Amino acid sequence: MNEASLSVALSVNGEPMEVAAGTSVAGLLELVGLAAKKVAVERNLEIVPRSAYAQTLLCARDAIEIVHFVGGG
Amino acid sequence: MNIVTPQNDPWTVAGRSFASRLVVGTGKYKDFETTAAAIEASGAEMVTVAVRRVNLSDRNAPMLQDFVSPQRYTYLPNTAGCFTAEEAVRTLRLAREAGGWNLVKLEVLGPPPTLYPDMAATLLAAEALIKDGFEVMVYCADDPVAAKRLEDMGCVAIMPLGAPIGSGLGVQNPLMIQKIIEQSRVPVLVDAGVGTAFDATFAMELGCDAVLVNSAIAMADDPVLMARAMKAGVEAGRLAYRAGRIPRHGFASASSPMTGLIR
Numbered sequence: 316m317n318e319a320s321l322s323v324a325l326s327v328n329g330e331p332m333e334v335a336a337g338t339s340v341a342g343l344l345e346l347v348g349l350a351a352k353k354v355a356v357e358r359n360l361e362i363v364p365r366s367a368y369a370q371t372l373l374c375a376r377d378a379i380e381i382v383h384f385v386g387g388g
Numbered sequence: 389m390n391i392v393t394p395q396n397d398p399w400t401v402a403g404r405s406f407a408s409r410l411v412v413g414t415g416k417y418k419d420f421e422t423t424a425a426a427i428e429a430s431g432a433e434m435v436t437v438a439v440r441r442v443n444l445s446d447r448n449a450p451m452l453q454d455f456v457s458p459q460r461y462t463y464l465p466n467t468a469g470c471f472t473a474e475e476a477v478r479t480l481r482l483a484r485e486a487g488g489w490n491l492v493k494l495e496v497l498g499p500p501p502t503l504y505p506d507m508a509a510t511l512l513a514a515e516a517l518i519k520d521g522f523e524v525m526v527y528c529a530d531d532p533v534a535a536k537r538l539e540d541m542g543c544v545a546i547m548p549l550g551a552p553i554g555s556g557l558g559v560q561n562p563l564m565i566q567k568i569i570e571q572s573r574v575p576v577l578v579d580a581g582v583g584t585a586f587d588a589t590f591a592m593e594l595g596c597d598a599v600l601v602n603s604a605i606a607m608a609d610d611p612v613l614m615a616r617a618m619k620a621g622v623e624a625g626r627l628a629y630r631a632g633r634i635p636r637h638g639f640a641s642a643s644s645p646m647t648g649l650i651r
Contacts, residue, residue, distance in 0.1 A: 328441040348447040355439075355486035360478070362485050380441065382482050384452050386423060387438025387466050388413030388553065388580075388602035 325377040334373055341368035343379070354383045392630050394431075394623060399597040401575050402491055402523040402544040404462065408433045409592065410622045411464070411577065413602025416554075417611065420455040426605055427456055430615035434462040436493055436600065438469070439483045458487060464525065466493040471506070473513040477520055484522070492517065493547070495527035503553050505529045511537065518542045527579050530564040532571060539574055546572055547600060550591060551581025554603040558587035562594055569595045585614075585621030592625025593633070599625075 322333045327343070334343060340363050344351055356363045357380040363371050373379070394407040412432040417423040427435060435456060443449055465483030467476040473496075480492045494517060496509040505528050517524050518541060525545035526538050535546045548568055551557035558581060559565055569576045575597035582588050588599045601618055608614035 328444055330444065347442075347444050349442060353451060353453055353486075354442060355482040357478075357482055362481050364485065380482070381444070382439050382486065383442050384437040384458075384463060384465065384483070384486060385440045386414040386417060386452055387468050388415045388436055388600075 323373055323375050323377075325373055325375065325379060327379045328381055338373050339369055340371045340373065340379075343373060344368065344381070347381070349381065354381050356381050392627060394626075397626065397630070399575055401525065401597075404491070406433045406462075406598070408619075408622075409596075409598040409626055410588070410618055411436065411598055411600040412605060412615070412618075413600065414452060414456060415602055416606035420450055420452065422611055423452070423606075424455040426611040426615040427461070428615075429612045429619070430601075430605065431619045432461070434464055436464045436466050436602065438466055439479050439486070462491070463487050463489075464491060464493045467495050467513070468497075470496060470513070472496075472509060473516045476513040477516050480517060480522060481520070490521055491523045491525065491544070493525050493527060494543075497553075501552075505549065507531065507534045510534075511541070514538055514541055514543055525577070530561040530568070532564060532567045535568045535576075536571060539572055543574065545575040545577060545597075547577045547579035549580040550578045550587065551583075553580040554607075555581055556583025556587075556604060557581055558583055559591050559594070562590070565591070565596070566594050582618075585617040588618050588621040589625035589628070592622055593628050595629055596625075598622075 321336050323336055324333050340356055359378055398405040398407050408431045410430055410432050411434045412430050413436045467479050470476040470479055496506045496513050497503045498506045507529050514524050523544045526543045527547045530548040550559040577598045577600050578591035578596050579600040582601045582604045591599045605611050605614045
């Protein structure tokens with residue numbers, strides 16, 4: 316297999332990103348340096364429950380949103 | 389003597405009791421240190437927050453939670469920036485997953501320059517959120533008919549604006565705020581428009597259960613001092629409401645006895 320087939324192209328917060336095949340949501344959070352308990356994740360408009368981060372593997376063309384709480388009124 | 393203090397005069401929303409009748413926003417501060425200090429000074433137990441994308445390009449950027457602990461304060465996630473029921477539901481589902489609770493602030497705003505609550509969209513979003521299991525505190529117009537409809541739908545608190553968000557104009561329509569208070573069986577909070585401590589006092593004197601303030605504290609020259617002023621103002625207004633003000637008369641009535649005068 317060549318290099319390309321081992322990576323998965325997806326979008327994270329609207330930005331294109333490539334991760335290794337088999338990367339989970341937990342792996343993605345680790346990759347971008349975010350503590351799971353401080354964020355929420357949506358995958359293709361569906362909430363990914365925190366308890367499922369490790370089992371949820373990322374697929375090509377996934378649209379991932381990672382959000383957190385910010386100052387607001 | 390029956391001494392009224394915030395501790396023995398709490399307000400309750402969706403089964404949760406709060407001694408402080410001041411709810412504060414966490415937006416518009418110059419930095420997180422000031423946010424934390426002002427919220428501490430305000431005595432608030434509930435704070436509003438927004439839900440936004442994490443900035444992936446600066447992974448070391450400080451986060452609100454590191455300064456304003458969700459363990460200490462009840463986070464009230466809002467729907468600022470949502471213009472449809474779908475967007476509001478999507479945003480608050482994420483908030484529920486991030487925070488793990490379902491008490492939320494719904495706000496669907498119209499366009500500038502008023503950012504006035506879009507009541508048609510608010511009613512639709514409230515319905516969708518309640519159906520999805522959320523406990524909805526709803527920002528709304530100073531409109532008793534819409535407020536009643538929201539309450540009947542199952543909203544857990546009614547939050548009419550005092551004046552446009554960030555305007556600092558105070559309670560512009562006290563009569564309708566009072567009518568909403570009189571008819572409501574759920575808490576009523578004036579949300580938006582408070583400019584200074586007097587406005588918060590006035591809202592509380594009308595009989596509001598609590599007041600929500602953000603800009604007036606965050607944008608004051610000294611946010612920590614204004615936070616203290618708001619705390620005192622809210623408490624003063626609550627005490628005055630409980631005490632029962634004297635009627636207004638169009639004539640004078642002497643404070644000193646007219647008998648026993650020296651001749």
